[in-house]
Amino acid sequence: MALLEVKNVNRSFGGVQAVNEVSFAINEGEIVGLIGPNGAGKTTMMNLISGLIPVEKGKIYFEGHPITGLKPHSIARKGIARTFQIVKPFQGMTVRENVMIGALFRSDNLSRNQINNIVNETMALLELDSKSEAPVEELSLAQRKHLELARAMAMEPKLLLLDEVMAGLNLKEIEKLMQLIRRLNERKITILVIEHVMKAVMGLSNRILVMHYGSLIAEGTPEEISMDPRVIEAYLGKRRKKGFHREVRH
Ligand SMILES: Nc1ncnc2c1ncn2[C@@H]1O[C@H](COP(=O)(O)OP(=O)(O)OP(=O)(O)O)[C@@H](O)[C@H]1O
C-alpha cells in the first residue's frame, strides 16, 4: 500500500486549471521530486495534499484512508507536515519557541518533558542548537530554512512536503541542506520535494514527477526524466535543449 495516493485530482482558479486530473502514489521511505516550470501547479498540488485549499474533484488517500475534505490541522495530525515557499517564522520569538510550536501542534497530551525532548532532538538534527535562544529575526536565510524544516519535523511527521527550500541559497548551503534532508529520510521520513534547483532535486530524489500546465506529463528516475523529450520541451519550449542538460548535470 502506498503511503500517499493522489487519484484524478483537479483544482481550478477561475479559468485556470491549476491541477488537472493528477494521479500519483508515494511509497513509504521514498524521496520523490516534483518539478515543472513556473505556474505548473506544484504548490497547488501541495496545498491540496495538506488541505490548505479544497480538492474540486478526485481523492487523496493517506495510509489507505481518504483525507480529502479534512481541515489542515487534521491532516497534519495524521502525519503530513509541510514547509512554505515563502518562509514565515513567528516573529518576536526565539528559534526554540518556533520549533516548540511544531511539537505542541502535534498532540494535546504530551508532557513538558516530552515536548522539550522533541524540541532538543529536532534542533540538534537540523543543526540549530547554537541558535536556540536567538530571536528568529537574527537568522540568515539558510538558517531560516533549517528552522522551517525543524518546525515541520517537530510534528514528527510520516510525510514531509518541502516547497522550494533551496531557493536563494548558495551552493554550499544547498549541499548542507541536501545532507540534512537525506538525514531526515534515513530516519524513515518519506519526503515530497518541490524544487527548481535541479542539482538538488536530481541528487535527492529516487523518483521524479513532472507537472506542466496542471497536468502530470512524466514520471521516472532522475536519469529518465533528464532525457525525456516532453520534459525538455516543457522547460525550454523553443530554446536549445542543450541548456537543460547542462542544468541537470551540474
Ligand atoms: N490562490 C490562487 N488564486 C488564483 N490563482 C492561483 C492561486 N494559486 C495558484 N494559482 C494559479 O494556479 C497556477 C499554478 O500555480 P502554482 O503556484 O501551483 O504553480 P507552481 O508550479 O508552484 O509555480 P512556481 O514554480 O512558480 O512556484 C498558476 O497559474 C497560478 O497563477
Ligand SMILES: [Mg+2]
Ligand atoms: Mg510554487
